[in-house]
Amino acid sequence: MTNPASQADISAEIAANTREGAPVLAYAPYRSTILRHPANALVRADPEELELHAPVFGDRDVDPLDADLTIQHRGEPIGERIEVTGRVVDGAGRPVAGQLVEVWQANAAGRYIHQRDQHPAPLDPHFTGAGRCLTGSDGSYRFITIKPGPYPWRNHLNAWRPAHVHFSLFGTEFTQRLVTQMYFPGDPLFPLDPIFQSITDPSVRERLIATYDHDVTRPEVSLGYRWDIVLSGSRRTWTEAA
Amino acid sequence: MTTPGQTVGPFFGYSLPYAGGPDLVPRAHPAAVRLHGRVLDGAGAPVPDALLEIWQTAPDGTVVREPGSLLRDGYTFTGWGRCATDNAGAYSFTTLVPGGGFFAMTVFARGLLDRLFTRVYLPGTRSAFLESLPEDRRRTLVASASPGGFAFDVVLQGAGETVFLALT
Numbered sequence: 001m002t003n004p005a006s007q008a009d010i011s012a013e014i015a016a017n018t019r020e021g022a023p024v025l026a027y028a029p030y031r032s033t034i035l036r037h038p039a040n041a042l043v044r045a046d047p048e049e050l051e052l053h054a055p056v057f058g059d060r061d062v063d064p065l066d067a068d069l070t071i072q073h074r075g076e077p078i079g080e081r082i083e084v085t086g087r088v089v090d091g092a093g094r095p096v097a098g099q100l101v102e103v104w105q106a107n108a109a110g111r112y113i114h115q116r117d118q119h120p121a122p123l124d125p126h127f128t129g130a131g132r133c134l135t136g137s138d139g140s141y142r143f144i145t146i147k148p149g150p151y152p153w154r155n156h157l158n159a160w161r162p163a164h165v166h167f168s169l170f171g172t173e174f175t176q177r178l179v180t181q182m183y184f185p186g187d188p189l190f191p192l193d194p195i196f197q198s199i200t201d202p203s204v205r206e207r208l209i210a211t212y213d214h215d216v217t218r219p220e221v222s223l224g225y226r227w228d229i230v231l232s233g234s235r236r237t238w239t240e241a242a
Numbered sequence: 243m244t245t246p247g248q249t250v251g252p253f254f255g256y257s258l259p260y261a262g263g264p265d266l267v268p269r270a271h272p273a274a275v276r277l278h279g280r281v282l283d284g285a286g287a288p289v290p291d292a293l294l295e296i297w298q299t300a301p302d303g304t305v306v307r308e309p310g311s312l313l314r315d316g317y318t319f320t321g322w323g324r325c326a327t328d329n330a331g332a333y334s335f336t337t338l339v340p341g342g343g344f345f346a347m348t349v350f351a352r353g354l355l356d357r358l359f360t361r362v363y364l365p366g367t368r369s370a371f372l373e374s375l376p377e378d379r380r381r382t383l384v385a386s387a388s389p390g391g392f393a394f395d396v397v398l399q400g401a402g403e404t405v406f407l408a409l410t
Binding site: 033034038039042046051053057100113132166198207208231233 | 243244245246247248250251252253254257283289295297298305306307308310311312315321346348350353354355358361371375379400403404406408410
């Protein structure tokens with residue numbers, strides 16, 4: 001069911017909505033938040049010992065080939081081959097080493113393999129769009145994939161999501177758990193997208209945009225993007241410094 | 243310069259859930275218990291596209307430091323699991339009783355701009371934090387006894403809204 005609001009209606013709501021004083025996670029321009037955001041403020045709690053640790057992942061969990069989304073089938077996926085790399089660090093800039101990074105994305109035509117995605121763009125039999133890796137000792141990660149396409153959704157009439165890759169990250173503490181989306185530079189859909197604009201501070205939402213990096217680009221193979229991820233501060237090993 | 247979170251969206255189903263994710267121990271394990279319930283929205287409707295993760299202590303109360311959650315060997319308890327809700331908004335984990343008295347839980351869903359943290363306390367657990375909450379909010383964090391384990395609903399909004407935590 002498509003919401004009857006127009007892009008102009010949503011753009012006006014985006015312009016008016018600063019989220020100041022709003023309940024946490026309330027952002028009506030993204031319609032699905034309306035019944036799904038808590039109305040109460042978060043309750044502050046001191047982390048217990050358990051919450052100062054994160055689950056451990058290791059070589060048993062992740063095959064190194066899982067980081068290449070272009071070799072999961074018998075043929076080459078259609079689209080622009082890219083490499084996305086960067087570092088995962090904590091709030092103090094220390095690398096998050098040996099930790100799980102998961103990604104998922106649409107194919108080059110903007111179609112997810114998920115059953116609920118019935119957008120009439122082609123599926124690619126050579127592309128699933130899901131990958132995993134463990135960060136290196138310097139916190140680095142690297143995925144080889146296909147640049148995802150933008151795709152329509154039913155938040156409002158003529159709603160289109162900017163191209164993005166979903167990222168799921170763990171830190172060294174439970175409280176650093178992060179699920180987010182990485183975008184590509186210069187996307188004309190940025191000002192129109194209520195999910196991107198739900199982060200109302202421009203300098204904060206720009207942290208979700210990767211940079212094109214010619215040093216990551218491989219001759220005759222793939223274009224390179226760099227995107228570093230900063231998890232929230234880690235308390236277990238540093239408590240005094242703000 | 244913290245990287246902000248964004249919604250998990252509707253299309254994580256072919257990526258984040260995995261075989262064995264909800265079963266921290268095999269169902270035939272002699273000490274297996276079930277933690278199950280539903281995720282509900284502000285209209286009381288089930289949320290069929292939510293994803294829950296639990297992180298817990300071992301039965302002796304220690305924090306587990308074992309890899310292998312994504313490819314379980316059937317013997318090693320890793321303390322971590324992941325379960326997507328089904329079409330009725332229901333989830334079910336098979337696990338061991340956490341000696342620390344609670345499960346730490348992370349909630350993701352389409353329409354949730356960022357993840358939420360909560361705790362699922364075992365019935366009868368004494369906790370200074372729980373006691374600091376008003377009665378009507380405290381009970382949203384306590385599981386009820388259920389055949390073979392514990393029942394706990396996550397209510398995102400409205401009557402009986404679960405207490406969500408800022409762990410700082």
